[in-house]
Amino acid sequence: MRENIIELKNIKKVFDDTVVVDDFNLTVKKGEFVTFLGPSGCGKTTTLRMIAGFEFPTEGEILLNGKDISSLPPNLRPINTVFQRYALFPHLNVYDNVAFGLNLKKLPKSVISEKVKNVLEVVDLEGFEKRRISTLSGGQQQRIAIARAIVNEPDILLLDEPLGALDLKMRKEMQLELKSMHEQLGITFIYVTHDQEEALTMSDKVVVMSDGMIQQTGTPEEIYNEPKNAFVADFIGESNIFEGRMAASMTVEFCKTQFPCVDNVPKDTRVDVVVRPEDVIITAPEEGQIRGVVDSAVFKGMYYEITALCGDNEVVIQSTRDAVPGQEIGMKIDPDNIHVMPAGALMNVYDGVITKDGRAAFAGGEYECDLTQLCDGSRLSGECSVITAGGEEIDLAGTYVTVEVPVKAVSMSDEQKEYRASGNIISFIYKGNHYNYTVRTATEEDFVLDEDDLWNEGDHVSLVIPKEEIILKRK
Numbered sequence: 218m219r220e221n222i223i224e225l226k227n228i229k230k231v232f233d234d235t236v237v238v239d240d241f242n243l244t245v246k247k248g249e250f251v252t253f254l255g256p257s258g259c260g261k262t263t264t265l266r267m268i269a270g271f272e273f274p275t276e277g278e279i280l281l282n283g284k285d286i287s288s289l290p291p292n293l294r295p296i297n298t299v300f301q302r303y304a305l306f307p308h309l310n311v312y313d314n315v316a317f318g319l320n321l322k323k324l325p326k327s328v329i330s331e332k333v334k335n336v337l338e339v340v341d342l343e344g345f346e347k348r349r350i351s352t353l354s355g356g357q358q359q360r361i362a363i364a365r366a367i368v369n370e371p372d373i374l375l376l377d378e379p380l381g382a383l384d385l386k387m388r389k390e391m392q393l394e395l396k397s398m399h400e401q402l403g404i405t406f407i408y409v410t411h412d413q414e415e416a417l418t419m420s421d422k423v424v425v426m427s428d429g430m431i432q433q434t435g436t437p438e439e440i441y442n443e444p445k446n447a448f449v450a451d452f453i454g455e456s457n458i459f460e461g462r463m464a465a466s467m468t469v470e471f472c473k474t475q476f477p478c479v480d481n482v483p484k485d486t487r488v489d490v491v492v493r494p495e496d497v498i499i500t501a502p503e504e505g506q507i508r509g510v511v512d513s514a515v516f517k518g519m520y521y522e523i524t525a526l527c528g529d530n531e532v533v534i535q536s537t538r539d540a541v542p543g544q545e546i547g548m549k550i551d552p553d554n555i556h557v558m559p560a561g562a563l564m565n566v567y568d569g570v571i572t573k574d575g576r577a578a579f580a581g582g583e584y585e586c587d588l589t590q591l592c593d594g595s596r597l598s599g600e601c602s603v604i605t606a607g608g609e610e611i612d613l614a615g616t617y618v619t620v621e622v623p624v625k626a627v628s629m630s631d632e633q634k635e636y637r638a639s640g641n642i643i644s645f646i647y648k649g650n651h652y653n654y655t656v657r658t659a660t661e662e663d664f665v666l667d668e669d670d671l672w673n674e675g676d677h678v679s680l681v682i683p684k685e686e687i688i689l690k691r692k
């Protein structure tokens with residue numbers, strides 16, 4: 218068993234009242250290649266900067282070899298960072314750039330020269346000592362930046378999107394080179410990227426993040442083959458995601474059909490079902506578990522990407538066989554290629570208060586609602602008061618309530634109304650016949666909702682909720 222080198226325990230980071238990393242727990246073993254993977258803004262860099270010591274956690278502990286280093290400054294940590302922008306000194310040549318840290322440490326000249334020579338060999342730039350930085354390509358400059366970081370022989374190398382500025386071909390080459398450098402050096406690498414292919418190619422362990430939280434930690438194979446939830450499945454590779462229900466243990470129903478599966482989940486549990494396009498097998502129409510009509514077929518080099526309509530559900534298939542639009546096909550899926558995972562929320566829940574004009578104020582908006590829910594058997598007697606079954610009049614203004622709004626009851630509009638809650642779409646997932654959106658309001662509260670139409674991430678929308686769908690409970 219390899220020893221742990223870094224442990225992050227219950228890390229939370231708050232900037233100006235905004236939680237950007239929360240409940241972050243991770244163990245990194247000596248010599249491991251660990252990658253933080255997630256969309257822009259999910260907190261990858263902030264977590265890396267806390268490990269480096271450029272930021273300090275608001276809560277939680279960072280342990281290095283079992284000792285708490287949470288408040289240790291960066292220069293006292295045996296850690297070096299390589300950034301996306303190379304941060305080289307343009308007025309110094311390659312040798313002086315690489316030797317910079319060693320000169321500061323006042324090591325003997327002969328030792329410095331030996332170390333620089335060795336490290337230039339590792340990054341495959343031997344003989345480049347006298348070259349000026351401006352004469353190097355982007356890939357070569359990034360290799361010098363890596364050489365400058367590893368020449369200090371850190372225990373841990375942090376790499377923040379180090380290949381982000383390179384073109385695709387150079388990036389692919391450098392991915393392989395970094396991987397072989399990692400094997401050669403035995404240093405622990407912690408790598409940040411938003412590119413899932415890069416993460417799967419290079420890492421021993423991938424940490425998938427969204428919205429400041431870890432969604433799943435595992436080997437590339439585990440993350441790809443056994444995604445824990447619809448977010449991970451959607452983010453890693455291509456997926457069909459369907460809403461489903463367990464018809465029995467080991468039988469799941471989706472696309473109006475029951476399929477044997479390998480998950481022992483209780484009957485009637487609502488689930489999300491994930492099927493990779495390469496796992497849908499095309500058959501003759503009468504031999505499939507489901508039938509569909511081909512909507513499109515596009516040649517992608519190694520395979521055809523075929524979209525078929527099965528009822529109102531779209532199924533994406535990768536197949537080596539072509540199909541023609543309009544053709545009827547059958548589709549089969551092996552039980553172990555059907556991934557069943559917990560379904561998303563059904564209900565949005567908020568803290569709210571009743572206003573003087575009898576509306577429910579929550580999530581930055583005010584909505585008409587049925588106040589009689591707050592007193593059994595009551596009827597409305599004024600804008601914000603009810604008369605109970607016993608004849609007593611109760612003024613409800615200022616009453617604190619829990620507001621529940623079913624996911625299926627919320628819709629979005631681009632028309633802003635002053636009394637409606639509004640926010641930006643922060644993510645969405647396609648679920649075969651509709652999109653499942655998350656909208657974050659200015660009050661940092663989330664609305665989850667389903668819509669048929671495609672909106673864009675970042676769109677600013679207002680949230681429409683019919684009066685009869687708002688469920689109120691006294692606090």
Ligand code: ATP
Pocket residue numbers: 232233237255256257258259260261262263264411
């Ligand atoms: P990217 O891939 O775009 O760099 P990321 O996943 O690395 O994204 P972070 O850079 O960690 O994300 O940022 C997470 C959130 O924290 C963002 O909303 C960002 O705006 C915010 N944030 C980061 N640094 C600060 C800061 N110093 N002050 C306030 N907010 C910050």
